[in-house]
Amino acid sequence: MGFSLNLVDLAGFIALLLWGVHMVQTGVQRAFGPNLRAMLGQALRNRSGAFLAGLGVTAILQSSTATGLMTAGFAASGLVELAPALAVMLGANVGTTLIVQILSFNVAAVAPALILIGVLMFRRDVSPRARDIGRVFTGLGLMLLALHQLLELMVSYEDTPSMRLLLGAAATSPLLDVLLAAGLTWAMHSSVAVVLLIMSLASKGAVPPLAAFALVLGANLGTAINPVLEGPANDELAAKRLPIGNLLTRVAGVGFGLAFLEPISRQIVTIVPDNARAVADFHSLFNIAVAALFLPLLTPFAGLLEKLLPKRVDPTDPSQPIYLDPAAKETPIVALGAAAREALRVADALGEMLAGARAALASADRRKIVETRRRDDVLDRLNGAIKAYLISLDPEELNEQDHRRLNEILCFTMNLEQAGDVIDRNLLPHAAKRLKRGLVFAREEQAELIDLIERLTSNLKAAAALFMTEDARIARTLADEKIAFREAETQATLAHFERLRNGRLDAVQASALHLDLLRDMKSINSHIVAAAAYPVLEREGELLPSRIIRVVR
Known part of the structure; x- marks a missing residue:
């Protein structure tokens, strides 16, 4: 005994x-x-x-x-x-x-x-x-x-x-x-x-x-x-x-x-x-x-x-996380760094979807639409893996700064995943509708769509850089991009009303579809801005709770 x-x-x-x-x-x-x-x-x-x-x-x-x-x-x-x-x-x-x-x-x-x-x-x-x-x-x-x-x-x-x-x-x-x-x-x-x-x-x-x-x-x-x-x-x-x-x-x-x-x-x-x-x-x-x-x-x-131990040349499944090391969970700051690196892969996947959407709008190839929609599964799986990894961290092991960074990573990946959903569920179906109905955009409409897609790609790169640097200057520049997309939507709406007055059915249908695509792009841009710019601006005290001017009576 x-x-x-x-x-x-x-x-x-x-x-x-x-x-x-x-x-x-x-x-x-x-x-x-x-x-x-x-x-x-x-x-x-x-x-x-x-x-x-x-x-x-x-x-x-x-x-x-x-x-x-x-x-x-x-x-x-x-x-x-x-x-x-x-x-x-x-x-x-x-x-x-x-x-x-x-x-x-x-x-x-x-x-x-x-x-x-x-x-x-x-x-x-x-x-x-x-x-x-x-x-x-x-x-x-x-x-x-x-x-x-x-x-x-x-x-x-x-x-x-x-x-x-x-x-x-x-x-x-x-x-x-x-x-x-x-x-x-x-x-x-x-x-x-x-x-x-x-x-x-x-x-x-x-x-x-x-x-x-x-x-x-x-x-x-x-x-x-x-x-x-x-x-x-x-x-x-x-x-x-x-x-x-x-x-x-x-x-x-x-x-x-x-x-x-x-x-x-x-x-x-x-x-x-x-x-x-x-x-x-x-x-x-x-x-x-x-x-x-x-x-x-x-x-x-x-x-x-x-x-x-050479680096493997064969490409891996892009939907499989490669940085979410289970052993790193014992060291929260390392685990958060691993999750941040994986979040950048989400940004890369969204960039590939935007490139596919540009190709779908610039050509009449239906395969581009199908291939691009499949990439949304990559976004969904990576986002799910990152969320599961971060949620599994012991909250008692995280200090206040760690909790803030964890929330920023979740905000970044979830908004980018939602932007991918907009491409998958709205923008690409609208592109497929154009091919099905044989609609042809006016030259200036086509150029505007391609220009805005390229602008979304640039904004996504800026958001990824902002996610890593947390520079308030980049955040302000990125937030100002919402103005450009809002103005593009306003101008397209006025142009659509003008075509309605002219009464050409094919032009009206193409104009309506053009307007739907612009709204999709505006929504995608809003998610990109919310993913990286808003957390930084809110921390700097530069984010207003509402666009409505409060008048004291």
């Missing part, structure tokens, strides 16, 4: 350690996530800057996985070369060692104070960032408390014969230790927590230094496995280059570490007699050595990865 209770205690303290790590990560992501992503994106221009950015971002986030997901997003979109992205991962691996170094000192006495400060900051009605920083303090306190309790629990097992026998058997096989720690790290999704657990075991003599160092090698290997297995949902080999490259550097590092483990172990133990400190120092030394070994070799290494 006592043994079972001790197992429950051990599992509970490990769970508390994991929860503390999770609170630190989510608190930092909510408070500083957008700034960290921007800093990372700016530093990816050269290898040394990328390495330092990866180190700094990961030291703050305490998650090399989160840093890797951000970097993978930049690499997959072509915004950064593979070599700087690999440099980020080398820096991220070094960054994970900093919290381990701090916690290797005896700082458990400050755990209650950290938890108290964190709870007070979280419970007070203050700014969202202060609440998020409170989560960080609480998480750090819980981590220290869990480590202290693990150390106390190890005392009761220190002289247990069965435990000594088990750990003694593990100590004789470093390769077994590596595999054991790699599997544990993969299951726990946190190399920091596993290394801290190894420190607890080593500090009480439960595992000898040689076995502890082998376990640290396994923890570093295990943390590189998750991004490979839980990477992008698509089967594009090129998207796997970064996580596989990171895993290969870890495998090579672990191989060298195992080959020279015994002499390295003797040297570290001689210099650092404290076993817990020795584990932390070995963890840092391993990651620094791997970074020093691979940083000069990143260019040929990246070339080898690009050759072994």
